[in-house]
Amino acid sequence: MANELTVAVLGPGGVGGLLAALLSRTGHRVICLSGEKTAELLRTDGIRVRSDRFGDFTARVEADTELREPVDACLVTVKHTALDAALARVPAPLLSDGLLVPFLNGVEHPAALRARYRPDRVAPAVIRVESTRVAPGVVEHGSPFAEIDLTGTGVPRPRLDALAEAFTAAGPATRVLEDETAALWAKMSFLAPFALLTTRYGLPLGEVRTRHRDELTALVEETAAISRACGGPADPAQALARYDTFPASMKSSMQRDAEAGRSLELDAIGGALLRAAERHGIPAPVTARVVGELHPSA
Numbered sequence: 001m002a003n004e005l006t007v008a009v010l011g012p013g014g015v016g017g018l019l020a021a022l023l024s025r026t027g028h029r030v031i032c033l034s035g036e037k038t039a040e041l042l043r044t045d046g047i048r049v050r051s052d053r054f055g056d057f058t059a060r061v062e063a064d065t066e067l068r069e070p071v072d073a074c075l076v077t078v079k080h081t082a083l084d085a086a087l088a089r090v091p092a093p094l095l096s097d098g099l100l101v102p103f104l105n106g107v108e109h110p111a112a113l114r115a116r117y118r119p120d121r122v123a124p125a126v127i128r129v130e131s132t133r134v135a136p137g138v139v140e141h142g143s144p145f146a147e148i149d150l151t152g153t154g155v156p157r158p159r160l161d162a163l164a165e166a167f168t169a170a171g172p173a174t175r176v177l178e179d180e181t182a183a184l185w186a187k188m189s190f191l192a193p194f195a196l197l198t199t200r201y202g203l204p205l206g207e208v209r210t211r212h213r214d215e216l217t218a219l220v221e222e223t224a225a226i227s228r229a230c231g232g233p234a235d236p237a238q239a240l241a242r243y244d245t246f247p248a249s250m251k252s253s254m255q256r257d258a259e260a261g262r263s264l265e266l267d268a269i270g271g272a273l274l275r276a277a278e279r280h281g282i283p284a285p286v287t288a289r290v291v292g293e294l295h296p297s298a
């Protein structure tokens with residue numbers, strides 16, 4: 001293959017497993033980074049994907065417990081709650097010129113990564129997908145869509161373009177966006193009200209947008225004001241209208257985590273929103289109450 005990349009995937013779960021399998025299927029060299037048990041399993045069985053959109057297939061991948069050689073890019077696809085521990089598997093000097101591409105939801109992790117790795121090689125991505133790691137090495141991609149926005153202040157454009165091209169050829173249509181802040185806040189503005197309220201009430205989107213419409217509206221407006229103050233987009237009417245187009249049964253991944261008793265990315269989403277509000281002096285009383293109800297010590 002002409003432009004074969006070597007890509008590490010830190011945390012081969014719902015997002016990481018899907019991307020690892022798709023990239024490997026297209027001919028790129030993929031090294032998954034995980035705990036020893038998962039690494040062993042991936043080495044022998046590969047990653048099995050079930051997807052209406054991309055088909056059912058098994059992809060062979062390499063797997064290790066830490067990065068041991070330079071790569072073109074390292075995708076970071078762990079949850080926030082595991083980020084610090086997982087990064088120990090990626091020594092900064094070894095990554096050196098390689099891109100570090102976090103797919104995490106939230107707005108604060110790029111700064112944390114730039115403090116640890118070469119700042120002009122940190123290229124945050126936003127992914128719109130529903131993909132679940134049902135067992136180690138087994139991924140179910142449930143959404144008819146899978147799209148990526150790739151960005152990265154200061155990252156050389158040709159490096160972003162090459163990776164975007166590889167993703168698009170592998171499956172998920174990928175755009176390169178110039179404005180990192182806008183890209184991250186656009187996702188946050190949509191996600192935060194939806195995740196916080198579906199989790200708070202344990203209800204799917206359909207019931208949240210009817211039974212808790214006032215709170216949803218307030219959260220959307222507060223989030224938009226915070227986003228605007230941070231340099232992101234702000235269109236609360238459009239955000240509300242968008243929720244109305246989604247299936248009533250839709251659940252957020254935070255809500256699924258709560259249902260399964262897993263730890264929540266509450267600090268990365270609700271906590272980050274409140275910290276940004278505080279920094280910019282934006283009132284966010286409904287957000288503060290809902291975050292507090294989800295986690296009394298937040």
Ligand SMILES: NC(=O)c1ccc[n+]([C@@H]2O[C@H](COP(=O)([O-])OP(=O)(O)OC[C@H]3O[C@@H](n4cnc5c(N)ncnc54)[C@H](OP(=O)(O)O)[C@@H]3O)[C@@H](O)[C@H]2O)c1
Nearest residue numbers: 011012013014015034078082085086104105129130131133
């Ligand atoms: N899933 C989606 O559809 C989706 C959509 C948009 C955005 N996101 C965002 O993408 C991020 C990842 O979510 P996800 O749903 O893909 O999570 P996930 O399915 O839970 O996958 C996370 C993976 O990280 C691994 N991991 C945990 N600790 C690790 C460590 N110390 N070292 C190496 N690997 C470790 C887990 O390993 P084990 O398999 O051993 O547990 C798991 O495979 C989150 O920020 C999420 O909000 C997800």
